[in-house]
Amino acid sequence: METRRDVFHAIADPTRRAILHMLAGKKMNLNTVADQFDISRPAISRHIKVLTECGMVIIKQEGRERYCIANPGPLSEVETWMKTYKAFWADSLDALDEFLKKQRIRKK
Amino acid sequence: METRRDVFHAIADPTRRAILHMLAGKKMNLNTVADQFDISRPAISRHIKVLTECGMVIIKQEGRERYCIANPGPLSEVETWMKTYKAFWADSLDALDEFLKKQRIRKK
DNA sequence: TATATACGTAACAACATTGTTACGCAAATC
């Protein structure tokens, strides 16, 4: 049991994915982001904090404004993880296939 | 605030990723999986339940044994999600680039 | 200088997650 703040954890939350969605293509400041959601600004603030902690969002301070800029970079970790096991999983899929075939036969 | 049991949530936990790692390439029954971890069998049981709920693991009952088979299929959702925003994120990267350039200039 | 704006953050409540032990039940084995 420990606090986990990596990319996998960051993108696990639908609100955070929605925030990333909004930031994709245009930088926005926090209040503009918060206006699009029904939840409070502090809640959004902490979601964005989680995103910055794993590098998915970078904050650009400009006077009293803080622009949020999406950074897909850390997603490569997720991509790598998926790629790494795809070859192994192919074997699993064989086993799964075999299993499903047997099931189909049983149902006949 | 709601219970979320999708692929994103499933792979967010390192223990579950480790379980998927173990299952990649060979089906195993629950006790065999649990033996590899320091945490209790019921805990593993529930992790696997989360994985089955999102389709990442499929259970093949054989007598009193229940083989766990990894299924990478649902990961396509993650892949699709990443691909969808890559084009948009390119723009974000431009903004990020610009920001970093300005920072570099400032530091001179 | 007074005020509005754009945040961060502390303090709290509600709920989710993750672990534990204890128990139950069905399949295999004796």
Place this chain on the structure above:
DNA sequence: GATTTGCGTAACAATGTTGTTACGTATATA
């Protein structure tokens, strides 16, 4: 039939997460 094995699950404690309101602080503006 009694025991062992493989597993699910209930009940509980500890901790994490996510939301809220209330407040503080720095920057822009009147």
